[in-house]
Amino acid sequence: MLNKIWFTMIIIGIIIAAINGRMEEVSIAxxxxxxxxxxxxxxxxxxxxxxxxxxxxxxxARLTDVLAKLFKPLAKILFPEVPKNHPALASIMMNLSANFxxxxxxxxxxxxxxxxxxxxxxxxxxxxSDAMCTFxxxxxxxxxxxxxxxxxxRIGAGSAQxxxxxxxxxxxxxxxxxxxxxxxxxxxxxSGLRGV
Amino acid sequence: MINLINxxxxxxxxxxxxxxxxxxxxxxxxxxxVFTDGAVEGIAVGVKILPYLLAMLMAIAIFxxxxxxxxxxxxxxxxxxxxxxxxxxxxxxxxxxxxxxxSLGIVTDLINQYGPDSFIGRLASTMQGSTETTFYVAAxxxxxxxIKNSRHAILAGLLADLAGFLAAVFICRLxxx
Numbered sequence: 423m424l425n426k427i428w429f430t431m432i433i434i435g436i437i438i439a440a441i442n443g444r445m446e447e448v449s450i451a452x453x454x455x456x457x458x459x460x461x462x463x464x465x466x467x468x469x470x471x472x473x474x475x476x477x478x479x480x481x482x483a484r485l486t487d488v489l490a491k492l493f494k495p496l497a498k499i500l501f502p503e504v505p506k507n508h509p510a511l512a513s514i515m516m517n518l519s520a521n522f523x524x525x526x527x528x529x530x531x532x533x534x535x536x537x538x539x540x541x542x543x544x545x546x547x548x549x550x551s552d553a554m555c556t557f558x559x560x561x562x563x564x565x566x567x568x569x570x571x572x573x574x575x576r577i578g579a580g581s582a583q584x585x586x587x588x589x590x591x592x593x594x595x596x597x598x599x600x601x602x603x604x605x606x607x608x609x610x611x612x613s614g615l616r617g618v
Numbered sequence: 619m620i621n622l623i624n625x626x627x628x629x630x631x632x633x634x635x636x637x638x639x640x641x642x643x644x645x646x647x648x649x650x651x652v653f654t655d656g657a658v659e660g661i662a663v664g665v666k667i668l669p670y671l672l673a674m675l676m677a678i679a680i681f682x683x684x685x686x687x688x689x690x691x692x693x694x695x696x697x698x699x700x701x702x703x704x705x706x707x708x709x710x711x712x713x714x715x716x717x718x719x720x721s722l723g724i725v726t727d728l729i730n731q732y733g734p735d736s737f738i739g740r741l742a743s744t745m746q747g748s749t750e751t752t753f754y755v756a757a758x759x760x761x762x763x764x765i766k767n768s769r770h771a772i773l774a775g776l777l778a779d780l781a782g783f784l785a786a787v788f789i790c791r792l793x794x795x
Contacts, residue, residue, distance in 0.1 A: 424756075424768055431677040431686075439684035451683035455675040462671060463664045466758075471660025476638055478656025479649055483642035516634075523627035534663060534762040541763040549767035550760060558759055558771045562715075562752040563778035568623050569747030575726060576743055581734035587743040590789045594748035597785035602778025609770035 466530060473531035477513065486512035500560075500603065501553045503543075510539035514557060521561070524568035533561055552610050559602040564595050663762050670761025674753055678716050687712070702787050706738050710745055711783045715776060718751040741790040749782040 439448040480486050489512035490497075497504060497511045504510055513536035520529035536557060544551040550558070569591050576584035642649050681687050691709055698708050706728065714721040725746045732738040752775040760768055 424766075424772065427772070428673060428677050431681045435677070435680035435684040435686045438686040438689065439680070442685045444684055447683040448680055451679035452676055455679035456672055459668060459672040459675050462675075463668045466667070467660050467664035470663050471657040474659045474663070475653035475655075475657030476635055479642045479647060479652050480638045482647040482652050483638065483645045485638060485641055519630075523623070523630050525627060525630065528631060530758065531660075531663075533759055534667075537759050537763050541765075546764075548765060550765045550769050550771055554760075554765065555769055555771040555774065558756060558768075559774045559778060561759065562750050562755045562771075562775035563782060564748060564750040566747065568627055569743075570627075571722065572725070572743050572747040575722070575729065576734045576739075579726075579729045579734040579739075581739075583735065586735075586794075587740055587747065590740070590744040590786065590793055591747040593789045594744055594782050594786040598749050598778040598782025601781035602774050605777040606770065606774035609774055613770060 469527045470531040470534065473528060474535060477535055481509060489515050500556055504553050510536055510543065513539055518565060521565045522567050524566055524570035555606050555610065556603065559606045560599060563598040563602040565599055566595055567592060667758050667761045670757045674757040701784060703783060704738065704741065707742055707745060710742055714745065714749060715752040715779045718754055721746060737790065737794055740794050741786060744786040744790055745783055748786055749779045752776060752779055
């Protein structure tokens with residue numbers, strides 16, 4: 423799917439730029455995006471190394487087993503094919519907790535760690551497993567109790583009640599996550615029927 | 619309640635690190651060595667993500683800078699307004715899954731223009747906070763492990779985004795209406 427989306431966006435973009443006479447803007451944007459991607463990765467490497475180190479200590483101390491056990495009831499529903507007490511479940515739980523608390527910088531490395539462990543179960547294939555799709559959808563739909571960035575923005579803009587949007591945000595994010603999980607499960611079923 | 623969550627999130631990281639290290643130390647894990655052992659992988663992961671992120675950001679950059687995105691926005695304005703999404707926040711709804719900084723820019727503009735405590739300001743805040751940048755998350759998470767075929771995950775993610783926006787409009791009308 424990404425092959426087609428990627429190709430289409432670039433081709434249509436460049437054709438429309440030609441029609442609109444915006445080739446210069448597009449040219450600048452292409453090179454800027456290349457620089458931006460490095461900046462994002464550089465910013466990610468620090469927290470990534472930090473949490474990979476901490477998670478390794480947690481694994482050696484067998485703490486991840488405890489976390490995986492705690493997560494079991496929910497994991498059975500969301501990730502039925504992941505063996506119980508698998509370390510991936512511990513990482514998933516840590517990632518979700520970090521998301522809940524609005525700690526985005528920590529949630530991403532923990533999520534990547536979880537994906538790596540799910541990939542071990544997937545025997546290194548280049549096609550995403552069902553569990554990976556479910557986990558990705560949970561993360562793209564965001565699960566948060568504290569939307570930190572937007573709170574900071576509202577405070578900066580001089581809001582009288584910056585926190586009044588927390589309730590509505592939690593409601594909306596809950597709806598989007600539930601719809602994402604259900605849509606994903608249905609799509610898995612459909613692709614299973616087609617034998618894909 | 620909010621203060622409690624806030625308090626909790628300030629304590630979370632130091633506390634988790636403390637608990638893990640204490641537990642590991644008691645079990646005679648060589649904490650320093652094991653930590654650095656794990657941390658060394660951080661750079662490798664970053665390097666692995668880069669090409670996927672670059673590919674994604676480049677396509678989005680071309681699509682935005684060329685004006686193609688504006689055309690799509692205009693086309694989708696009508697059907698989305700039928701769904702009840704106010705026209706002021708429609709650009710936000712469409713850019714949110716594509717670009718985190720882009721959508722944050724739009725929210726900032728909307729808040730500056732209408733005020734943070736206006737209906738539009740509150741709705742934009744709710745929309746921004748309630749979903750993530752789907753394409754970015756997909757590029758980073760799947761890129762890190764070399765997944766090339768994302769199957770239906772992107773579609774499910776976009777459906778989740780749409781549901782989130784509709785839910786945001788619904789709840790904001792109900793609460794702030």
